[in-house]
Amino acid sequence: MMKMKALVASLLFSITISAQEFLATVTVDFSQVQGSNTQVFQTLEKSLSDFINTTKWTDNRYKIHEKIESNFLIIITGRNGNFYNGRLQIQTRRPVFNSTYYSPILNFVDSKFDFEYTEFEELIFNPRKFSNKNLTDAMAFYVYYILGMDADTFQLEGGTSHFKTAQQIATNAMGSQFGGWSEMDGNKSRGTLINNVLKPTNKTLRNIYYQYHRVGLDQMSDNESKAKNAIGNSLETLSFYQRGNYALFYPLDIFFMAKKDEIAKIFGGGMMSSVNIGEIKETLNALSPTNSSTWNNLKK
Structure with missing residues (x-):
């Protein structure tokens, strides 16, 4: 009987683990901070890793191969008691x-x-209330942002519910002592980012994520030329953002930061496509001129 109970408990544990959404690695870099107590940073690293990987963030069930692989690097730039400054x-x-x-x-x-953050404190997230400590709120915001971005690559606007949860987290944090939430903090603030993601004008970019990945990359093994055409056609639709004031549209910057090297590889050789590579280059150069050396080398 004891063996049976242990087996059942083991099965339940494995089911719970497989149901979680993330395979996340968290690294805390504290090399810029002076002081002898480094244990607190190691504790923080483990606590955040457990927080992300063991929390059930959605009602969906994720198989092992469906878990979202992610890296979170926290660079601590300052500390005053239990208050920390950093970059993520x-x-x-x-x-x-x-x-x-x-x-x-x-x-x-x-x-x-x-x-x-106080060492060994339990990390608790309440989606309806700001914690007044910012740590779990900011991490949960990005968890839902990541979930939304991932879902958008598999289904047209599939990430909407996750983005709305992230938006609610940002709303809860407005007016807090911590920066980075309000639209007053600039176009790269969390509040500005998620509001822009959910704007109707961002549907074009969200649809590009789907076309690029699901209709393009996922079909590469079946028909490389057709898949490249789908990817190229999705990039052509970025021309929508040439018409209007999108110079500071952060979702576009995020797309290019992640995709510039991959786009260069896709259109750097292999099977020929029938896309209008000239128009694609023109659009990419207009929207992301800092990467012109990459765009100018693209080929069909």
Whole structure:
């Protein structure tokens, strides 16, 4: 009987683990902070890793191969007691069907990642209320942002519910002592980012994520030329953002930060496509001129 109970408990544990959404790695870099107590940073690293990987963030069930692989790098730049200043770099990727390749989805930095933390405290997140410490709120915001971005690559506007949860978290944090939430903090603030993601004008970019990944990359193993055409056609629709004031539209910057190297590889050789590579270059150069050396080398 005891063996049976242990087996049942083990099965329940494995089911719970497989149901979680993330395979996340958290790293805390405290090299810029003076002091002898480094244990607190190691504790923080483990606590955040457990927080992200063991929390059930959605009602969906994720199989092992469906878990979202992500890296969170927290660079601590200052400390005053239990208050910390830092930056947060986020990287995520998603698998491409019928291949061993992973496509980068996010690769960006939040430069206003400040929080309060006491070693060994339990990390609790309440989606209806700001914690007044900022740590779990900011991390949960990005968890739901990542979930939304990942879902958008598999289904047209599939991430809407996750983005709305992230928006609510940002709303809860407005007026707090911690920066990085309000639209007054600039176009890269969390509040501005998620509001822009949910704007009707961003539907074009969200649809591009779906066309690029699901209709393009996921079909590469079946028909490379057709898949490249789908990817190229999705990039052509970025021309929508040439018409209007999108110079400071952060969702576009995030797209290019993650995708510039991949786009260069896709249109750097292999099977020929029938896309209008000239128009694609023109659009990419107009929207992301800092990467012109990359765009100018693109080929069909």
